[in-house]
Amino acid sequence: MDAQQETREAAQSRWMTGLARTGLAARGLLYVLVGIIALQIAFGSGEKEADSSGAVQTLAEKPGGIVLLWLIVVGLAGLALWRLAEAAFGAAGPGGHKPSKRLLSLGRGVFYIGFFVTTLLFTIGAREKESSDEKSKDLTGRAMHDVPGGRWLVLLAGLVLVGVGIGMAWRALAKKKFMEKLTVTGHAREVVEKLGMTGRTARALVYGTAGVFLAYAGISFDPDKAEGVDGTLREFATTPAGPWLLVAVALGLVTFGVYSACEAKWRQVTPGNNPG
Template sequence: MTAAGRAGFAARGLIYVLVGVIALQIAFGGEDGGKQADRGGALTELADKPLGSAMLWIVGIALAGMALWRLSEAVVGAAGPDGTKLSKRASSAGRFVFYAFVSYSVLSYAAGDKGSGSGSSDQHTDDVTAMVLKWPAGEWLVGIAGAGVVIAGLWIAVRAVQKKFRKHLRTGEMSPRTERVTDVLGVTGGAARGIVFGVAGVFAIVAAVQHQPGKAKGMDDTLRSFRDLPAGPWLLALIALGLAAFGVFSWFMARWRRI
């Protein structure tokens, strides 16, 4: 489980670093050949590199390891004095489902299903929103989901700024310099990630209020929306650097996280 969890953090870090790099290119390079600043775009970018196919398999298997580790936390409890609390186990179960789905999509893409892991998050968001809006009380369901994403984004950002991640790290084994770098990466990366989540949630609420599924945005369109603001390219660049920082922070987690 230790090896599986650490491999998962390393794979997550690679995806976020690639998303950050693509977003940075979009900030100052226009559409940049239609690249997507989301997980699908990161996988496509990885596939185009030397040994890309092998790397996709490695990332998919590593994410499966992350899912397996989260499942073990849900079953027997996580590390730490409160790791067996019902809320912690439920959270781990939710993360297991998420990483199992992501792993499956990456492995399907590696196996040749190009419409799986590389699919556009924006199109997927539009399709799901349009489907839900057709349901009875669909506007309320989309609005509530959007509000939940906004709250999740704020929760992620606030916890990052408060350095809540430190309780999961073996800080006593770090050098002072490593500890300082980890704090900077954790705060900036978590804050940027929370901001992106929060803004995506706002777009979902707008889609619900206006009954227009196209108003909901996936990660790529959410990031591009920053570019349309005053000083947008620079704002998007800051967010992009923050997401890349979260990726590097995930690598630090792979090394120093208590598992």
């Protein structure tokens, strides 16, 4: 048996699929916590950032929270390995062999590697968790000042993020593509579909709005205009709808967290299992 075949078998093993499902459950927990923090902000009692850093810090302060943090670290490692395996052998589900889907899995794998590293360092006490707003402003400022044409790259990145948000919402509401990867049947399938449509649309709204702020930062040549997840969510409370738009989005993020738990149970996660 050659090395490639051994790697493929490892990627399709029960421990890999178990890691992937653990990661999806961990992602769900983080979204539920972000949504709860956003609800607290809407009602004037939120002190933490409504993003992954706030969620991780919330867990760290709870009795037994360190156990959950380590489970999340393992889950993030699982998500990273799973996505990289999909990039190598094809994403699970219909059409997963397509280069576009494999490239998307690669990008997600790289993202989860970074998320895993920062969460691990926070868990072992080697580093403070940086908020999404700080990261966004820092990276935007570096791009603008250190990269030739960085201002226009920031604008382009913002427009791409807006497009991603619109595409995510369209796929969730009109195409319901996410259901193709789930094995759930019967009445539960109808429930999961509604959870996915609601949660994925809320997440898409956050992505798209963050893209608007990033594009505005490029146009105005001001990195402070860029917002991370926390800043984007807080901006919803400043609209004419008042805090109620933020409440709606926050509940949507909690719903996405519940939907992620459904994915942990019913999603196809075996890399290379990609008919069509």
